Amino acid sequence: MTESAQFPREFPSWGHEIKTYSPKRIGDGTRMQIYRSTDGKQVLRVPLYTESQLVTRTGGSGVLASEGDPSSEISNDTVSDIDRYTTAKGYVGKNTVGVLPMYFPDQNGNWRTYSLQRYVPKKMDLGELWYRGDSLSETERKRIRRMIEDIRELITETGLIFDLCGSGNTVIDDKGFPRIIDVNMIQPLIPNDEVLTQDFKDPQLEHDVIMAARLDWRGRLRKMLNPQFFSMNGLPIGDWSIRRLQEWETQLGMQTRQSTEKDELYSKYINPLRDEIINGIRNDLFPSF
Numbered sequence: 001m002t003e004s005a006q007f008p009r010e011f012p013s014w015g016h017e018i019k020t021y022s023p024k025r026i027g028d029g030t031r032m033q034i035y036r037s038t039d040g041k042q043v044l045r046v047p048l049y050t051e052s053q054l055v056t057r058t059g060g061s062g063v064l065a066s067e068g069d070p071s072s073e074i075s076n077d078t079v080s081d082i083d084r085y086t087t088a089k090g091y092v093g094k095n096t097v098g099v100l101p102m103y104f105p106d107q108n109g110n111w112r113t114y115s116l117q118r119y120v121p122k123k124m125d126l127g128e129l130w131y132r133g134d135s136l137s138e139t140e141r142k143r144i145r146r147m148i149e150d151i152r153e154l155i156t157e158t159g160l161i162f163d164l165c166g167s168g169n170t171v172i173d174d175k176g177f178p179r180i181i182d183v184n185m186i187q188p189l190i191p192n193d194e195v196l197t198q199d200f201k202d203p204q205l206e207h208d209v210i211m212a213a214r215l216d217w218r219g220r221l222r223k224m225l226n227p228q229f230f231s232m233n234g235l236p237i238g239d240w241s242i243r244r245l246q247e248w249e250t251q252l253g254m255q256t257r258q259s260t261e262k263d264e265l266y267s268k269y270i271n272p273l274r275d276e277i278i279n280g281i282r283n284d285l286f287p288s289f
């Protein structure tokens with residue numbers, strides 16, 4: 001047995017370096033598996049999908065990770081992830097945890113886009129702000145408010161938003177700084193008037209859309225909505241994230257619920273039909289609500 005036999009097949013085939021990572025997963029996202037280095041300082045992000053699987057889904061960029069090896073073609077999905085990350089970093093750089101992408105074949109010889117990131121010890125998940133927010137200091141709350149302002153600017157100027165909702169994606173670190181850890185699923189937000197596909201823009205059909213959201217959002221609803229409404233993992237990450245941002249603003253006393261509803265930024269991406277769609281999906285995913 002080789003040294004690397006204990007490592008998952010998705011791990012990079014990078015020889016002795018592999019020993020600096022622990023084969024025990026610390027995090028499990030919808031697209032990434034996260035492994036911590038044995039010194040604890042770094043994490044290795046291992047994508048669930050190989051580049052050739054992503055090429056099949058989103059097309060190939062024509063760029064090869066390894067010259068002359070057509071199997072190393074980088075997917076459009078990966079290229080757009082990296083582009084969006086570069087753009088978003090320009091606005092919220094202080095709060096993002098940088099990633100360094102690396103192309104390597106995995107243990108089966110299939111190319112993947114790995115990345116390295118600093119390990120972030122967390123004091124609180126920002127998803128817990130609504131019931132634990134009072135335990136933060138005023139300085140910490142002020143830092144989160146500033147991050148929210150920066151995210152607002154990112155949205156206003158580029159229409160992009162981070163995935164703010166998955167558990168563990170945004171945290172207050174051990175030093176009291178807000179950090180966006182999950183930087184690999186930045187989404188374009190769809191303005192209200194572009195949510196429905198052409199055939200369903202008729203107000204007479206609104207009821208059908210709402211029924212599809214309640215009964216068959218994985219199937220029939222998809223034909224009614226802009227394909228970008230759902231992210232690569234099949235979930236409405238953009239819509240969930242803008243709503244999360246809106247909640248943070250009210251939880252931190254930046255605005256009242258009523259004032260966010262009139263806010264130009266939120267009213268561009270939230271309306272009653274979208275509420276129905278999001279509620280239908282939520283009730284199916286989390287029936288206890």
Ligand SMILES: Nc1ncnc2c1ncn2[C@@H]1O[C@H](COP(=O)(O)OP(=O)(O)O)[C@@H](O)[C@H]1O
Pocket residue numbers: 026027028029030031032033034043097117118119120121166167168169181182183184185
């Ligand atoms: N640098 C890091 N430091 C600490 N924990 C991390 C780090 N990166 C990821 N994690 C943990 O692993 C989980 C999954 O990673 P994430 O980037 O959110 O992947 P996905 O894009 O698949 O959701 C995170 O929500 C977090 O709990």
Ligand SMILES: [Mg+2]
Pocket residue numbers: 029030163166167168169182
């Ligand atoms: Mg995540």
